[in-house]
Amino acid sequence: MESEEDDRPMETTPLNNSDGCQVHVRKKAVPFHRNPATCLMTLGLLAGAVVLASIVAIYSWNTDNQPICNDPCKLTLVESIPWNLTYAAGSPAHPSTYSAWMGLVQKAQQSIDIASFYWTLQGEDLPAYDESANEGQEFYDELLRVGQGGNVKIRIAQDIHDGIFQNDTAFLAKTGAAEVRSLNFSRFYPWGGVLHTKMITVDGRHFYVGSANMDWRSLTQVKELGAVIEDCPCLAQDVGKLFSVYWDLGKPGAELPSSWPAAYQTNYNLQTPVQVAFNGTNTNTFLSSAPPEFCPKGRTTDVDAIVGVIRSAQKFVYIAVMDYAATTLYRYNNNIYWPVIDDELRRAAFDRHVEVRLMASKWNHTTPVSFRYLWSLQDLNFTSKDLSISVSVKLFEVPDYPDVEKQFEYTRVNHNKYMVTDQVAYIGTSNWSADYFINTGGIGLVVNQTSGQLGKNSVQEQLKAVFERDWNSPYAFSLDHYSQER
Numbered sequence: 462m463e464s465e466e467d468d469r470p471m472e473t474t475p476l477n478n479s480d481g482c483q484v485h486v487r488k489k490a491v492p493f494h495r496n497p498a499t500c501l502m503t504l505g506l507l508a509g510a511v512v513l514a515s516i517v518a519i520y521s522w523n524t525d526n527q528p529i530c531n532d533p534c535k536l537t538l539v540e541s542i543p544w545n546l547t548y549a550a551g552s553p554a555h556p557s558t559y560s561a562w563m564g565l566v567q568k569a570q571q572s573i574d575i576a577s578f579y580w581t582l583q584g585e586d587l588p589a590y591d592e593s594a595n596e597g598q599e600f601y602d603e604l605l606r607v608g609q610g611g612n613v614k615i616r617i618a619q620d621i622h623d624g625i626f627q628n629d630t631a632f633l634a635k636t637g638a639a640e641v642r643s644l645n646f647s648r649f650y651p652w653g654g655v656l657h658t659k660m661i662t663v664d665g666r667h668f669y670v671g672s673a674n675m676d677w678r679s680l681t682q683v684k685e686l687g688a689v690i691e692d693c694p695c696l697a698q699d700v701g702k703l704f705s706v707y708w709d710l711g712k713p714g715a716e717l718p719s720s721w722p723a724a725y726q727t728n729y730n731l732q733t734p735v736q737v738a739f740n741g742t743n744t745n746t747f748l749s750s751a752p753p754e755f756c757p758k759g760r761t762t763d764v765d766a767i768v769g770v771i772r773s774a775q776k777f778v779y780i781a782v783m784d785y786a787a788t789t790l791y792r793y794n795n796n797i798y799w800p801v802i803d804d805e806l807r808r809a810a811f812d813r814h815v816e817v818r819l820m821a822s823k824w825n826h827t828t829p830v831s832f833r834y835l836w837s838l839q840d841l842n843f844t845s846k847d848l849s850i851s852v853s854v855k856l857f858e859v860p861d862y863p864d865v866e867k868q869f870e871y872t873r874v875n876h877n878k879y880m881v882t883d884q885v886a887y888i889g890t891s892n893w894s895a896d897y898f899i900n901t902g903g904i905g906l907v908v909n910q911t912s913g914q915l916g917k918n919s920v921q922e923q924l925k926a927v928f929e930r931d932w933n934s935p936y937a938f939s940l941d942h943y944s945q946e947r
């Protein structure tokens with residue numbers, strides 16, 4: 462159904478035109494704590510007032526700027542596994558997107574804010590009734606029930622659409638169940654763009670972020686990955702700031718402002734991630750956002766977050782994204798070369814001998830162009846006595862749905878967008894082509910638990926296990942399998 466190919470408008474905007482976004486990536490996050498004893502000793506040794514002042518400044522800068530959150534946060538990875546896609550017994554499994562979304566909506570006491578691309582939860586677009594649309598319908602009915610109940614205020618920011626793509630939200634709005642605003646990216650960028658974010662925030666305490674659209678397909682026919690974070694007001698409120706940006710830009714006639722209100726600023730970012738415990742494990746975390754003009758002061762851009770994560774890897778970088786291209790794809794014959802992420806992967810593989818694995822997705826709508834960038838990246842792979850560059854690419858294919866005569870349009874695809882390294886887990890909403898970072902709304906969640914115990918409760922270990930399950934499954938084919946696309 463959703464055709465980002467067809468209805469995606471194009472764009473053009475230089476990346477470095479940002480309002481306070483951190484366009485430059487620093488190598489490392491600032492360390493958490495300075496040792497006070499070391500500080501005192503240093504103070505004793507140094508007499509000059511100027512020197513003293515500067516040390517005090519460094520000390521307070523670190524403590525002030527490394528925010529600490531004591532909320533009892535829990536993070537759960539959630540997945541949609543397309544019906545009849547099966548794995549070997551004992552493979553990693555996580556709660557479904559459907560159960561996570563239902564749980565969030567049922568928990569709500571005051572508010573639900575949803576940022577979304579398009580809406581087709583009800584299966585109205587199916588040629589004939591199919592059971593696999595039930596979960597989408599049930600989720601929609603639950604939203605309608607909660608919204609009409611009157612206690613919970615539902616706000617929806619969506620990309621601007623006509624007809625079937627906004628029928629669900631038009632009905633929610635008409636019946637007073639939700640307030641709905643639509644963002645028209647053609648007003649913001651010469652090449653257009655879309656709001657592609659998928660997130661749900663509840664009561665300023667809980668939220669979902671991940672790849673799943675508000676589409677019945679995303680619950681039962683498309684493979685999705687996301688995270689639900691519960692009992693975590695500090696981060697949920699940070700997500701609320703991301704929502705405020707969308708909400709403002711959804712006002713009729715909205716323009717990109719020259720600066721954002723101070724209330725939308727954040728101090729949770731790449732340089733100073735917030736220190737929080739997810740399920741009791743020490744974590745450094747922050748949320749990134751794209752495009753740069755949507756970032757109030759202090760917000761790390763999504764591409765800077767990705768580059769920062771790749772740059773910090775010491776052993777491996779495993780990536781699962783639907784599409785990968787070192788260019789824009791949506792500017793017709795005006796596409797531009799944009800090797801920002803591609804360069805970083807090559808550098809990691811070449812300079813630091815980091816093992817790079819990229820798992821893209823193959824479906825009936827995969828653009829043939831994307832193979833060029835995949836081949837090009839993998840061509841770097843080479844090992845000899847004194848050189849070790851390890852880069853491999855696979856494509857994941859979801860087998861057809863067995864119970865129907867004709868496959869449903871725009872289904873059976875791996876829609877995941879995440880990355881895991883020896884250090885960090887990153888869960889995003891964007892394809893990895895330039896458009897998504899320049900003129901498309903998306904967000905990313907960076908989770909660094911290297912200061913905690915890496916074990917079965919670590920998000921990084923769990924995400925790595927998901928990646929390995931898929932990479933080693935019979936559904937992932939090495940690039941050589943597609944030599945006709947070379």
Ligand SMILES: *[C@@H]1O[C@H](CO)[C@@H](O)[C@H](O)[C@H]1NC(C)=O
Nearest residue numbers: 464465466783784826828892
């Ligand atoms: C990713 O990009 C491809 C085109 O390259 C498009 O077909 C697909 O719909 C996009 N999907 C998402 C979720 O971005």
Ligand SMILES: *[C@@H]1O[C@H](CO)[C@@H](O)[C@H](O)[C@H]1NC(C)=O
Nearest residue numbers: 543544545546592862863864
């Ligand atoms: C496909 O999955 C559905 C839902 O789990 C199940 O009811 C059905 O029997 C499966 N069909 C086949 C052919 O495995």
Ligand SMILES: *[C@@H]1O[C@H](CO)[C@@H](O)[C@H](O)[C@H]1NC(C)=O
Nearest residue numbers: 583585586624625628629632
């Ligand atoms: C739109 O949704 C409403 C409410 O669920 C439904 O009654 C109606 O049939 C839908 N319209 C179309 C064109 O699908």
Ligand SMILES: *[C@@H]1O[C@H](CO)[C@@H](O)[C@H](O)[C@H]1NC(C)=O
Nearest residue numbers: 621622644645646647648649
């Ligand atoms: C979106 O904005 C563009 C540029 O201002 C305008 O031409 C177009 O009509 C708008 N679309 C809708 C559906 O309002």
Ligand SMILES: *[C@@H]1O[C@H](CO)[C@@H](O)[C@H](O)[C@H]1NC(C)=O
Nearest residue numbers: 839842843844845852853854
């Ligand atoms: C990468 O290079 C190594 C050594 O040259 C080789 O064994 C391996 O098969 C290559 N991998 C791919 C994906 O081509």
Ligand SMILES: *[C@@H]1O[C@H](CO)[C@@H](O)[C@H](O)[C@H]1NC(C)=O
Nearest residue numbers: 825861868869870871872873
């Ligand atoms: C993709 O195309 C192939 C070949 O035309 C077809 O057999 C298959 O059913 C299609 N799959 C989907 C999900 O549309």
Ligand SMILES: *[C@@H]1O[C@H](CO)[C@@H](O)[C@H](O)[C@H]1NC(C)=O
Nearest residue numbers: 489490745773884909911912
């Ligand atoms: C992860 O956090 C640790 C501190 O616990 C820090 O030393 C390290 O640089 C961080 N890594 C990344 C990639 O941010």
Ligand SMILES: *[C@@H]1O[C@H](CO)[C@@H](O)[C@H](O)[C@H]1NC(C)=O
Nearest residue numbers: 535536537740917918919920
């Ligand atoms: C954290 O706890 C929740 C609730 O018990 C659980 O669902 C989730 O999987 C745990 N997260 C991790 C990373 O183990």
